[in-house]
Amino acid sequence: MTTRFDPRKALLALSAPVLAILVAVIVTSLILVVAGDPVGEVWSTILSVPRPRVVVSIINASIVYYISAVAVAIGFRMNLFNIGVDGQYRIAAFAAAVVAGEGWLPGPLNILLGLLVAMLAGGIWAGIAGLLKVYRGVSEVISTIMLNAIATILVAFLLRKVAFRTEGSNIISTTPLPEDSRVPGMAIIPDVSREVYGLLFLAVVVGFFYWFILGKTRFGFDLRATGRSETAAVASGVKVKRMVLMSMVLSGVVAGLVGMPLLFGQDHAYGSTFQPGLGFAGIAIALLGRNHPIGIIFAALLWGFLEQQSNALQITAGVSDRLVLIIQGVIVLSVVIAYEVIRRANVRFEQRKVAQALEEQESMTKEGAPA
Template identity: 50%
Template sequence: MKKFDKDKVLLAIAGPALALVSAFLLTMIVLAASGVDPIDPLRVMIDQASYEDVQVLILNQAGIYYLAALAVAIGFRMNLFNIGVDGQYRLAAMISAVVGASVSLPGPLHVALIVLVAMVTGAFWSGIAGVLKAKRGVSEVVSTIMLNAIATALIAWLILPKNLGVQPPGSNDLTTGDIPESGWFPALTIGDGLEVYGFTFVAFALGVVYWFVLNRTRFGFDLRATGASESAAQASGVDAKKMIMTSMLISGAVAGLAGMPLLLGESHTYNLSFPVGIGFTGITIALLGRNSPIGIFFAALLIAFIDKASAGLDTAGYAKEIGTIMQGLIVIAVVVSYELVRRYGIRRQQQKVGQELAAGHALKTDNKEVAA
């Protein structure tokens, strides 16, 4: 049985806790320096979250963020920075929406086809970066950033009416056409007709799959080992290039699912107003949650809370951009706090080793004295 390491647990909790406290304190300082009451906007946001409809919005948004963060976390565990989740998610949502609107199948098959197309599209787009990394040593950060830009341009071209898009009569919007009802994912209705996306629960279930694969399978061990030390993993027989390709493909496939809660649960089409920036928010959430499925869950709820609860700041006379400021400060606080905790952890480990060596030396000296 594995020995409980109290220091390791405390350090794991200290990073996110210090980041959140720092972020909220910095937010208050920024608001006070701007001549705004530093406490009241937070009270307004908490009051907003007490309404059932806002709670549903937060939960639905958290499901989307959770999938994006899982996609990022898979790359992180492999020591890869998949910064292209946003492009993978949007391209996958668009292509799957086109396929979903163009076919007619029985309900379960229709939904399964849309989901499969989304995963394949996301995996294909991230796989390009994986090939460049494994075969040519191209940094995945550079390639995925470029692929984000290419995805944006490609979507803008594909959604034109002369290609795959549809322009509703009397509207300036461009869409991919409506997915028939057979392709909608069932929602959970609560309260006064409020609907929680059914795919939100699929998202959280994938967190369990992520934990199991990473911690209870040989593949997960190989992935973590390669991320920790590529040379050591190769020495133990792991094909590092294959692991890079596989992890990028899986990361992209999960990224492709990030658009499914909204596409299958509400919009039923891809249009010009489909959310952007989800992938970049997923990076923040993965960092804050320390790539743990439970940590990511609470981080996704927090960021979703800030997103949806800050919308009510306008009516209270405050700028809703306060929520954006809070998110930005959380990113900065996460980076700084984790580095501080990491350095403290190294010093703490060195102290423990020193104490153990000193205790061993003292015991050895005592034994010699007794023998004499």
């Protein structure tokens, strides 16, 4: 069975994020006017063509954001709100850094070991929330938020136990990775000293398996079916409790990979300066990309673009770079509203279409009836 391309549905799918971005531009501009800031200079700075080195930074940020958003999207497709990606990737990055830092295996094998440890740690940490939901009825929103706080404190405590302090620096970290366990970057952008993370392929693999498992396998069908209607899933023989637990664990496994491009390609250790907040950004990007593997790519690139372009706001426009947080927040709020508006419009259109088809069928029946 082949799927026919429906231009109307494609247009509706594109209209929601475009509408959200337009609303964000209007709302942010109004805020700038009220605050007395230069609207023109702000937008000319943000929307200017990024320099080559900034392009590299955008790509690198997007790689990490993409993996984070896919981890969140797995839960969303199951109608689960895994707010704990932030804690899961912290636990996973720390565990991977400690194990890989020992250098027990030669280069590539040590990298693979680190990735496996990260996936295992992230899956176990997410599985705690899954078990609480399945066997105690605890909302995954509450449990994952609490687990985020626990993860932050636990990692900070353990980091001091295994701390490696560089002379002349106040930064503490795990033991640096051996030289042969570091993934070299790729010089995709010419004439730029910075390189794109070598673990770019990891995001590609994650995106492919996300698309394949959820769209082409029985497990993915059961997951999506359970997310839409648990009653219908039970009627079709799906074990809902097991599906909930497996979905949370799978989301955590992917979340464990979020910090790997940073660990193996940039920082080479987990320390007090390891980038925070990646899990919460993933929530917004998954919503903006509508949980679709391709949509998330564009959402991650947009997120990275806004962040990197905002760095120059203080210098060129005299405006805090925190303004981009307002833009991002308005985009997320707008896209949620826009999707609901588009969904209702689509439902009304389908209802009219069905009513019209029924009227035509009834009319044909009357015409064909014997006198």
